[in-house]
Amino acid sequence: MDGMMPLEDLRLFAAVARHLSFVEAAKRLGVPTSTLSRRVAHLEEALGARLLQRTSRKVGLTIEGERLLERAGPLLDELASVLDRTVDREEEPAGRLRVTAPVLTGSQRIAPALFAFAAKHPRINVELTLTNAVVSLVEEGYDLAFRMGPILDAELVARRIWSMPFAIAASPRYVREVLHGRTRLDRDTLASVPAVMSRAGGTWHLRRKDGSLDELRPNERHTVNDPRVAIAAAVEGLGVVCAPTDALKPHGDKLVQLTVVGRTVEPRELFAVYPSRRLLPRRVRLALDWVKEHG
Template structure:
């Protein structure tokens, strides 16, 4: 297989790995599912390793696939950014930049980046809407959105920004009274403890050491809320175990005790920048996206 074909198949692998779906990746790429599957199989044969775990119900990353995605994904994103910068790169951005982002990651990460971008470009005015709802970007008139993946809308262009690494945590009193001082749990024990949920579908997704992903559905959900900071507040009140971004847990110091699950870690969530595929990005939106991608992951490029 020649090098060009390997490069093309690598792009297909990254698309499938980010969507964890051959069907969704094929739709996004305008190809048939069988073609995508066949070409990724060729890539695996060329590399001599299995990159994806395929079952009739889901697609998961192997350890080798996870490592390849972590290395190749950012390089492909950078290439896309370089190509974008080749158009109107000298034009000074101006006008109102309308952006939507999740409440927690938007407030903690995206907002400061957009503010620094606006400070650099005085002709740009920023209008930031923080919401966990999935809004129609065209109908609502947004230039750009930031969303936690996977992105399953084939009408959107998605660019991965960084991974949000999560940890389990609970209040010290909860650890002592309910967990009897134990800070390492088994998968089975995790399912039985009172839970504070800030995750979609009421499940925790765990990544095994072999790269596979599995779901744990808590038997007792004490609090369910669509905002992570509020969920953390419930955990601080001793209502249960919460899964939240590592930096958010760390910000509370000794008021929260990190918990581990034997042989497993919370599956990282991927943060994407998205915009409609049929709508060309304005200069201000493209420059803002470039700024976020360049300055957005200060100390831990792949962690929140």
């Protein structure tokens, strides 16, 4: 190879490789797709190796491309991080901020914080998708996701945001007619009575007195993927529900909190996650810090 490999060509290649899309990478970088294609081809020519497999429908990495991304990606991230923190950046953060978050927490805490951030920084455009589904951040083009832990995907960086207390509750009528007036239940009774679930096949996490975790599989009678609706179903007496205490409080005496003998309901941890190979742009990092502080 004659001369030095242009650093900019390497940066553009990394963007295409991480998104597996010339169109998405061009959109993120603000450069024409034709420019990206030309610069990546120039890099391939300089290296004497094909880095990307291109078809009319998708882009894939060759073995050489995977090796280059694996070795050069972290170095590019580190360089960008050093520059970002060394240079005095007083310019206003700008651009699209694509975020996905759970329905309940997203609507109650994350959305207000994000839109307060957008109000403070008028050049930011927020695109928030509320869903309890686990979506691919790279394939769907999200900058950031908020998810309940545990985070098991090794390809993601997980940053803990909050610990969220959960509780089990039922309507007074349900307590009276189904639980025969009992609000303190043993584990087996709780597992046997009808429950309203926010996820099909889900479990409830209880903590024993010795500190060990007990995963209880409830008697799933009704299922709805929006926790707010699951709580509403519990208010109607359709079953017990396990939900964030903040979401239960507004219902007042329409719900009665239940306790479990020898166990407490385990809090859930909320994490901000993003791909491990992607350096957070400044606008995303600032937004994440804002949500953590103000959410």
